[in-house]
Amino acid sequence: MNSLSFELHAVSPGIGDEQRFVKIATDVWPWLDYIHIREKHLTSEQKIQWAYSLLYAGIPADRIVINGLCELNELEKQVFFQRIHWGQSNMATIQGSSLKKSDRLRLGISVHSLHEARVAEERGADYLFYGHVFSSSSKPGSKPRGISALSEICSAVSIPVIAIGGIGPANIAAVRAAGASGAAVISSIWASDNPERAAAALRQAIER
Incomplete structure (x- = not known):
């Protein structure tokens, strides 16, 4: 996939079903740029084990992102996995002005405001997740931030900036027009009756 133009990320649903996650990920990864392991209840060791499960299933290491892994020194020891993603809670645990990460x-x-976006950039983030942009089943009852806010961040x-929250084929164009460099989805894939078809539809919307 040509991730230089517009990236497509799939974030795990956080329900702890490793077998189902690996099965669906194996079906959909050819359509994606990145698959995130975002299971907050897991230990760092368990998250890395899930990453190996994806690797053993044939998913390239450079498509695998481990979320919430703050032990950078531990990750640097890993031969295969060099992509991580943090939430604001992870940022709060890191002292100093720079993330001091390996090249x-x-x-x-993940950011939710202009201030958080600027701080993350200053401290060395390579990219941002911003959302939720549209109404999202993973954020029930929470008001979406909208396209204009996304455009401001971009x-x-x-x-x-990767847009997240309520993203589907119908609003990919709007997200892109707002200046986003990609989109991240959760339920659009994991809650679909046909995840592979759903991933293909997202990729086709990007390539239009």
Whole structure:
């Protein structure tokens, strides 16, 4: 996939079903740029084990992102996995002004405001997740931030911004027009009756 133009990320649903996750990931990864292991209840060791399960299933290591892994020194020991993603809670545990990461790592950070976006960029993030942009089943009852807010974030930072929250084939074009460098989805794939077809539809919407 040509991730230089518009990246497609799939974030795990956080329900702890490793077997189902690996099965669906194996079906959909050819359509994706990145698959995130976002299972907050797992230990760092368990997250890395899930990553190996994806690797053993044939998914390339450079498509696998481990979320919430703050032990950078431990990750640097890993031969295969060099992509991680942090939430704001992870940011709060890191002292100092710089993330001091290895050049091999690609680090994304989730942000929800202009201030958080600027701080993340200043501290060395390679890209941002911003959302939720549209109404999302993973954020029931929470007001979406909207396209105009996404556009503001994209204009305020020089690193790529990935839109998340309620993303589907019908609004990919709007997200792209707002300046986003990619989209991240959860339920659009994991809750679909046909995840492979859903992933293909997202990729086709990107390529239109």
